[in-house]
Structures are given as C-alpha cells and as structure tokens.
Amino acid sequence: MYRLLKSAPQVFMEYVKDFSRYLKYSGTLDGTPAQNLLARITATYHNIEKGLSLPQPRLGFGKENLGNLIEAIHKYQRLYGPSHPVLSSAIEVLATYASYHETHDYPDYPCKREILKMLAARPRHPAQMGGTRLVTRERIMQAVSPVSEQFFLQRHSIRAFSDREVDLADIEAAIRVAQKSPVVCNRQSGAVHVIADPELIQAALDLQMGARGFSHAVNKLLVVTVDLRNFWQAGERNQGWMDGGMFAMSLIYGLHLRGLGSCCLNWSKTNRQTQQMRELLGLQQWESIIMLIAVGHIPEQVVVPFSSRKDPLLVTRVITKWQK
Numbered sequence: 143m144y145r146l147l148k149s150a151p152q153v154f155m156e157y158v159k160d161f162s163r164y165l166k167y168s169g170t171l172d173g174t175p176a177q178n179l180l181a182r183i184t185a186t187y188h189n190i191e192k193g194l195s196l197p198q199p200r201l202g203f204g205k206e207n208l209g210n211l212i213e214a215i216h217k218y219q220r221l222y223g224p225s226h227p228v229l230s231s232a233i234e235v236l237a238t239y240a241s242y243h244e245t246h247d248y249p250d251y252p253c254k255r256e257i258l259k260m261l262a263a264r265p266r267h268p269a270q271m272g273g274t275r276l277v278t279r280e281r282i283m284q285a286v287s288p289v290s291e292q293f294f295l296q297r298h299s300i301r302a303f304s305d306r307e308v309d310l311a312d313i314e315a316a317i318r319v320a321q322k323s324p325v326v327c328n329r330q331s332g333a334v335h336v337i338a339d340p341e342l343i344q345a346a347l348d349l350q351m352g353a354r355g356f357s358h359a360v361n362k363l364l365v366v367t368v369d370l371r372n373f374w375q376a377g378e379r380n381q382g383w384m385d386g387g388m389f390a391m392s393l394i395y396g397l398h399l400r401g402l403g404s405c406c407l408n409w410s411k412t413n414r415q416t417q418q419m420r421e422l423l424g425l426q427q428w429e430s431i432i433m434l435i436a437v438g439h440i441p442e443q444v445v446v447p448f449s450s451r452k453d454p455l456l457v458t459r460v461i462t463k464w465q466k
C-alpha cells in the first residue's frame with residue numbers, strides 16, 4: 143500500500159507528461175508542420191514502394207495512397223518550397239510506379255495525369271532516390287559469409303578504454319550502419335549526438351549516473367535520439383522506442399565493426415531529468431532520448447562481466463500447430 147501511494151502518482155504524472163508531449167509533437171492532431179508532413183510522405187511513398195516490390199504487384203494498386211501522396215507533396219511544396227530529398231524519393235517512386243504500369247500494358251493506372259505532371263517538373267538526380275532495386279542472393283551471401291557468430295559473441299559492454307583518440311570518421315561509419323536498420327515505413331527517426339568535449343561528457347554522465355568508475359575514460363559519448371514528429375495516432379505512441387532501440391543496436395555493431403569498444407548507458411529517467419539533459423546538450427523538445435553510448439578504444443586486455451545468458455530454449459516457444 144505504501145509503495146502504491148508513493149509510486150503510482152509519480153508514474154501517472156510521467157504518463158500524463160508523455161501523453162501531452164506526444165500529442166504536441168507527433169502528427170496526431172496536426173500533420174501540417176514540415177517534419178510531420180515529410181514523415182507522412184515517407185510512410186505513404188514507402189507503401190507504394192513496398193507494393194512494387196511484391197512478387198507480383200497487382201496492376202492498378204494503391205489508388206488511395208497515390209492520391210494521398212500527390213496531395214501531401216503539393217501541400218509540402220506550397221508551404222515549404224519546391225524541393226526536399228524526401229520529395230525526390232517520393233517522386234521517384236511515382237516514376238517507378240508509372241514505368242511498371244507502362245511496361246505491363248496498363249496505361250490507365252490511377253492518378254496518371256497528376257503523376258506525369260509531377261514527373262515532367264522533377265529535377266534530375268544522378269543517384270537513385272527511391273523505387274525498387276534487384277538484389278541477388280549471391281551478393282547477400284558474399285557479404286554474409288565472412289561474418290561468423292563470433293562477431294556477435296565477441297561484442298561486450300566495455301567499461302575501460304585506452305587513451306587513444308576515437309576518430310570521428312569511425313563514428314560516422316558506425317552511424318551509416320545504424321541508418322541501415324529496419325525502421326517503421328522507412329521514416330528514419332534515429333539521430334546521434336556525438337559529444338567530443340571532455341567536460342560536457344562528464345556533465346552528461348553525471349546526469350546519467352550509470353558510468354560511475356569509468357566515466358573519466360570515455361572518449362566520445364553518443365546520445366541516441368528519435369524524432370517524435372515522425373509518429374502519429376495511438377498505435378504509434380511507443381514506435382519511437384522500437385525504432386530507436388534497433389538503431390542503437392546497429393550503431394553498436396557498427397562501432398564493433400570498427401574495433402571500438404562501447405557501453406550502452408540507460409536513459410531510464412523522468413521527464414524532468416530528460417529536460418535537464420535536453421538543456422545541457424541543446425536537444426529539441428521533440429527528440430526522445432533512447433540511450434547514451436560510451437565509446438573508446440579497447441585496451442589490450444579488459445575485464446568484462448560474465449553476463450550469463452539464459453538457455454535459448456528458455457526464451458523460445460515454437461508453435462507447430464495452431465490449437466484452435
């Protein structure tokens with residue numbers, strides 16, 4: 143009863159704050175601000191891209207999505223200017239849609255007039271921005287075969303680092319890996335704030351409180367955030383945590399690939415603490431902090447916790463027959 147009376151109001155108030163922040167910045171109530179609109183455009187063009195990548199795309203599919211996409215592109219251009227990389231991707235998807243239908247003798251596809259008008263006005267891009275591409279199994283296998291399970295088993299949370307400076311180019315390379323994470327409707331909400339100033343690293347770690355005993359050796363501190371403006375409606379209220387977690391995991395493997403040591407540092411904090419961190423690092427209100435990651439070079443020898451894992455069978459349930 144004591145715990146209930148003490149903790150429940152606190153938990154409730156945090157939920158209220160989360161709720162009002164979600165309503166304020168997500169695209170639930172108003173999809174007009176630039177980033178909310180770009181997220182909608184991305185989600186919509188991606189639905190068409192997905193349709194085009196199915197084994198046998200149904201001719202004439204996606205009428206509603208096409209209409210919504212064209213309307214949203216016009217709206218963005220009216221309010222914020224004619225060009226943006228997201229618009230280029232969207233228009234290239236429309237081009238792929240048009241050429242798929244033309245080459246399959248289906249010239250009367252939905253929204254044809256508007257699509258052709260948009261294609262005629264589009265600037266040319268040297269690199270592909272959207273649509274589909276063919277990949278071969280052989281190419282994937284070539285990339286996969288040099289990687290063994292050891293790559294994953296030899297990743298440890300490292301809590302002691304050498305004095306060697308971490309090159310920002312290595313962090314950039316890891317961010318490229320993180321950006322290849324699966325992400326809801328390709329909305330790309332993850333971002334990394336790389337802190338290189340030793341004093342600011344200390345101040346941020348003092349707020350975080352989970353790096354006691356090794357904070358002094360951290361060479362770079364990464365703060366992984368997601369953009370709340372990329373989500374909308376009740377069902378997506380937790381989507382940012384999902385996308386951010388996956389982004390962070392790939393980032394860690396990207397650092398590991400470069401031979402860097404890292405340690406995740408939780409951001410299990412209240413809204414007030416998050417606001418303190420936002421002010422310290424100059425984060426925007428719509429940025430949710432997923433976690434911090436301490437980075438440094440791995441010493442010649444380092445002690446790590448054994449961190450025993452459960453037997454995989456204990457976390458696996460195979461359903462071979464549906465018990466109706």
Ligand SMILES: Cc1cc2nc3c(=O)[nH]c(=O)nc-3n(C[C@H](O)[C@H](O)[C@H](O)COP(=O)(O)O)c2cc1C
Nearest residue numbers: 297298299300352353405406407408409433446449
């Ligand atoms: C979201 C998250 C938050 C974490 N926070 C901390 C932390 O604050 N301090 C710390 O020393 N380790 C932290 N860790 C590291 C875990 O303790 C570690 O990943 C776990 O024990 C498994 O060990 P391993 O990463 O070496 O396999 C965190 C890990 C995750 C995924």
